[in-house]
Amino acid sequence: MLGRLMQSEAVWLFSRSPAAILAAIAAVTIVLGALFAPWIAPTDPYDLSSFSLIDGLLPPVWEDGGDPRFLLGTDDQGRDMFSSILYGARLSLAIAAMAMAIALVLGVGLGLAAGYYGGRFDAVVMRIADVQLALPAILTALLIDGISRGILPRDMHDDLRLGVITVAIALSLWVNFARTARASVFVERNKDYVQAAIMMGQHPLRIMARHILPNILGPLLVIATVDLASAILLEATLSFLGVGLPADSPSLGTLIRIGMQYLLSGEWWILWIPTLFLVVLVVAINLLGDFLRDLFNPSLR
């Protein structure tokens, strides 16, 4: 019932917010494009035999020298930019969503427990969070990369990068969730419904999961949205710093990193089209985050 009311409230507010509507349209379009990339994209950028170096560096169709086969032109390998971007967005979103999900589970779990138990456990978790905050994401990425290479068998390294970058991003995002969850739990814990549950002798896990968690979802949802955007940007930055995804299965961030080489050379589309996609996607997600924030209207940090 509450859900329904929230929804109707949400729908109403939504219908009155042109920014949110635009953002939703943009986000949904890109997400759908990414989801159905294999069916929409004219070529499969992962299939090495599907493109040829001979088609390299062709401009978009509306430019002189454009080839109708390649709507948004081709990159230095002769890969169709449009297909690359769809697949790249797919990968970026997958990484961001996975990272966000890991961060959410980890952060919310630790934050809940820290807030609920307080005391020493709380102090330990929060100090770990401090340590985590002290580590720039690129460091985390390098560390994870190093460790996984140290621990995992050699032949798994190839498939590792996706995991490494996902975990690295997740690790640099979880603190946000943990802090928010913890702060919310501090508020909720002293509310009578939690006290009632404690008094009745319910299991702490059940109290956290069934009672507290549903009540702090609002702020967490907002964080999740904002972090989804951060994760996409972080992935791009990590790519720029050289710990991102390989160029043969590029994410949006990797595409931009590759495109950076063509900033001056005249092949503007290799950089700016993926960048535009990324920015539209991130802005849209952020706008939706803003909208959610207004919807829940908590005093968030």
Next chain:
Amino acid sequence: MVAFILKRLVQSVFVMLAVAFLAFSLFKFVGDPISQMTGVETSIEDQERLREELGLNDPFFVQFARFTGDMLQGDFGYSFRTREPIGEMLLSRLPATLELGTVALVISLIVGIPAGVYTALRPRGLVSQSILIATLIGVSIPTFVIGILLIFLFGVQLGWLPTYGRGGTVEIGWWRSSLFTVEGWRSHVLPALTLGLFQLTLTMRLVRAQMMEVMRTDHIRFAIARGVPWRSIRYRHALSNTMIPVITVIGLQFGGVIAFSIVTESVFQWPGMGLLFLESIRFVDIPVMSVYLVVIAFFFVIINLLVDLLYLAIDPRLRVRESV
């Protein structure tokens, strides 16, 4: 309160130890320094000898203990790559990073706070909405793209500002500052903007949210009800109450600025610690990486403590305890 500070100090020590452990242990996994230190024709025996000399064959904990012990004595070891003492290397790079971070922070504050206040007081205004959208787009473009864009716009096309480095520096003791020369200031503009943009947006949004919140509190309503001038309500009562939570976040973010300056420094060839760190990664200069990490963590800890103290200074509820 002293007890509180003491407690934080003890916790800080633990944080530092944990970071030291991470710094040390994790980089043990990244690359092999020996192959980076030696040339192509160095024989396998020579490589082994060097490995032994550097103590790289010792048990893990022996190495860690040595690492921590040396560091406590102020001996940060030597770079594998340049053989320089790392303490000195970092110290010589520290001013650049701190100055850049500070300027970025100041920009973000002097633009972010007024913008936050403005957008909080006129949430529906056209200007507010424009500011919000513009900053949103600003933070949605990857930092490195913004940096390079600024360079090419203001450095290459318009030729107004330097594209790299810190410009002229002035030495004050060991501190080499570029804040005392015109060229130094000009050099700061682009990197500080790049670095500060994210901060700026964050500050603005935070101030805005807090301010809107505070404007709804009882004491503001009471101040309105007794006809206190609007200016005073907004900028004296509301703003000061807004700043309390904002300060924590800004304080913590300053640590983030320092850490995040890696990207900016690399784009602008800014000779700070971040650049040094990136180079160390490139050359698997493990000792430098580890020490950098510890230094960054140290900053966080110090900043955390400073924020606590700052709280104490501005919030009388923490400072003045006796009742009257």
Next chain:
Amino acid sequence: MLEVENLTVRFRHRQGTTTAVEDVSLNVGRGEIHGLVGESGAGKSTIGAAIMGLLPAAGEIASGNLHLDDTDLRALTPMEAHRLRGKRISMIFQDPQTSLDPLMTVEAQLIETIQAHEDISTEAARRRAIELLEEIGIARAETRIRAYPHQFSGGMRQRVVIALALCTNPELIIADEPTTALDVAVQAQVLDLIRQLADTRGVGFILITHDIGVIAQVSDRVTVLRGGRVVEQGPTPQVLGAPEQPYTKALMAAVPPLDRKLDRFRLPRVAGEEEEAASASAAKEAEDWLMSGSGTGLGPALDLSDITVRFRGERRGFLGAREDFTALDGVSLSVRPGTVMGLVGESGSGKSTLAKVVAALVQPASGEMTLDGAPLPPMRSRSRHDPSRRLVQMVFQDPFSSLNARHRVLGILSEPLRLYGLETDAARRERLVRAMLALVGLPPEAADRYPHQFSGGQRQRIAVARALLSRPGLLICDEPTSALDVSIQAQVLNLLKDLQTRFGLTTLFISHNLAVVRQMSDDIAVLKDGSLVETGPSEPFFAGPQATYSQELLAQTPTVRFGPRAA
């Protein structure tokens, strides 16, 4: 002085508009205290905000006139209105804790306010401020003025608030629930102060409150509001002493008297109010279920001996000892089986802490507890499976927070059945839940809804149902009605009384409101600063309390008796 004529205030929202205040007229003269009384949603505060010109953005004055002497308040520009605020009309808010800027000294706030309306030197403003504080009853104002708000106690802080409202010599002060957050003793002082200011300075007051006792004590005239409309208006003794309207009558009937114990509140049905018809047969089922569980028919005896609770304080100085705060200091208490022990005291007296010790939410530093002679383990040693977990149940103060907003009532109420293994079959559980809802006076369909769809009183019924579904022996009620409107309070108290007698529940009933406690309890215990002041059977206590503190407490409690006003 203030004339409000046919005021109608509407709020816009997405379904259209609602009328919060309709066609309200009232006058306030100099030195007159005009009480606005009514239950939540009556539109009291909206009237205050409309006069102040501080309606929220969505609200607007649809019609009516507001005049302060010759000034047409509706005709003022926003700037003029702002200049008028403080200068001629000021306001006092409910909670002194939050009404003052925590970051500024009292001095700065006072001087700023004075200088906002008068061209006067800082020194002169300070002198005026100090005088005012002294007049208002703050001793050593010269030094204390430099303190920050948090350094003052609650009552003193409300005085500072009043001083701030008064420092510009306004003609009218709107006091919105000025004493609701205060203890009776402080409340009495603040009310005295308001009366005195009205009398000596000729300030007109609009006193907005839900507490009829407060109105009865100080106001000259009263307006009873309901649903945004005036129900009855006139001199206080007349309206409250001899109400004409049924609503006013019902309201007065619901006010618990301090001077006598009622068996039950007589609650005449007021037109337009629908009482949820409980299905008698369903209620019977729940009743049978409850009866079948308890053997003797009477709840267990609770004995507390020498309970001490300390909360950890902060270390003073470097190596200084912790300044622990003793919340309860060696309290011993016995609750006889099947009786109600009323626990009274001001805020901070430790009464809630005592309840939480029994409920295993707070760990006592020392002391023993027994339930029917068997040791009742304290918090840390009471396992989750201890039988007392089921036997001891609690009804909390705030019905808005004691029920999990994200769960349906069915889920909330099934929890004890499931948890204690009282009913393993889900269908049976549901049936029982619906029956129990009937027993507490709610329709069985209530099980399918979420807590926020209920009013405060209904929620408190649900909370009671939850407690009952554990088949408890001991029920702790921690201020169960203090968040409720008076008529609802009466209903809930009736319900609790009924259930307690029917099932012989041993009950610990905690309230700051002596009148409520008198209606409920067989025995009474008075706490002050963590220590037991007096305990004994209830009726003799109210007839002649022994301890001085108890006497004061009784004397300060506002009553609705009408004779010559005690000023």
Next chain:
Amino acid sequence: MMVLNMDKCPDTLPQAAANHREGVMFRTTFSAAAIAVSTTALSAFPAAAESFSWAGTTDPQTMDPHAVNAAPVLSFLNNIYEGLVRRGPDMGVEPSLATSWEALPDGAGWRFTLREGVTFHDGAAFNADDVIFSYERAASEASDVRSWFAPVTEVVRVDDFTVDFLTAAPNPLFPGSIANFMILDSDWAAGNGAELPARDAENFATRNANGTGPFSLAGRDPGIETRLVPNEGWWDMAEHNLTEAVFTPIGNPATGLAALLSGEIDFISPIPLQDVEQVESRDGFKVLSGLETRVIMLGFGHDHETLKYSEETTDANPFLDARVRLAVAQAIDVATIDRVIMRDAAEPASQLLPEGLSGWSAAHAERPTFDAEAAKTLLAEAGYPDGFSFGLMCPNDRYINDEAVCRAVASMLARVGIEANVNAMPVRGYWDELRSDNFDMYLLGWSPGTFDAEHPIRFLAHTPNERLGTWNFGGFSSARIDELLEPIQQEIDEAARQAMIDEVAGILQEEVAYVPLYTEPLIWAMKESVEVVQRPDNFFMLRWVTVN
């Protein structure tokens, strides 16, 4: 991937051995195209003196000429320190601190006659003691360049200005191999506690320098800026017109380019190929492009029983079959790689060293023609009509557009049915991976440090053991090549030597031991007013810089 020539070059540096006779210097026909000597550099009379600012991707990590055997260091220090011999604009070996040298009888070693009247920057005089000291220092265990002196058994001081380097075996190419052996002042080093190169801690020589070269170190801020000023008392005639030269490392290519285009620096090397056009199109800037001596090639796991990174072929290594290797060579369209990725700046290669270097085999100048159909046929013959998948290791920040090249190779191989899983990684972990045999195929660039064909044979073609074949990661092994290496090293007769080298080149091509792709281009960008000499070893020598 945009970062090139940045770090130490494990694959460029010389060691001794060859068989040239005395006095014959670097005597190659290294193509004129590769030596871009700008028109006025040598002839122009020094014009108005200028301060000069230049940038590269990597800072020389030390000022100690014996501590690190890496191109950025040696290239930079060649401006400050000098060796007994030096290389000229055409890579020819010229007298430097030695005025002449001659072989001792019976191939016992070499006698160097030292230049008299040379002083170090601090004014100390140069003599044989400094050479002996520098030799001992450079050959010590703490030195990273000691391998240069592996053939040397003893260095004998004959008199103040004569020194003998005794070798165990005849060593015709020795003088050329020590062109980067730089001489320190023994008193200066000993007086400052820098008797040995710094190994784990820095010493005085790490940040200070005292050479005999055309420039002296005026300021050193590691990683930020290094300042040089001309050595007024230099023994040779200065061809440059600089009053000061400032080096700044700029790691990010876009930033570096921006710095050049905004006029903040005068010269940068390298710049990304794709930006060449942009720079050239702007007024006041120019690009100097030539060929470096580095050949980019693909290597195979010759000693791998099975493929390591195949999805389906896990029980065999198809690359053991020379037909498969040839198919790979034929499937790759080097011309298109050159056009699209290298922007026509590279030159297809057929051998392990670029055309024009000494020992280059004219008999094997043809690389396999691009023919996808033939490749498919070969694969079918070898039993892989449906192809197979494998792992291609690739650095992404070592060579020009290295990763893009690998991806292009993968795409081309895919068209003949074999699927390469490209694993591109930073060079910091790359060599480790190769040494650990974590590849099925890999990309490698090789620049012969001695500018002679013997170098790649020794490092890439000889069966790997402790000393030889140390960069032959794939373990290619040919008994005949192993047999030929020593004679090639010691043969003095040129025709005989070339015949042996030709034989080796033939075996390598026959066996398709490697697939040489192209010779890497060298791209320097500068202001129009700057004149420089581009030496094929990518050393940037300030002594030839003039600013007008």
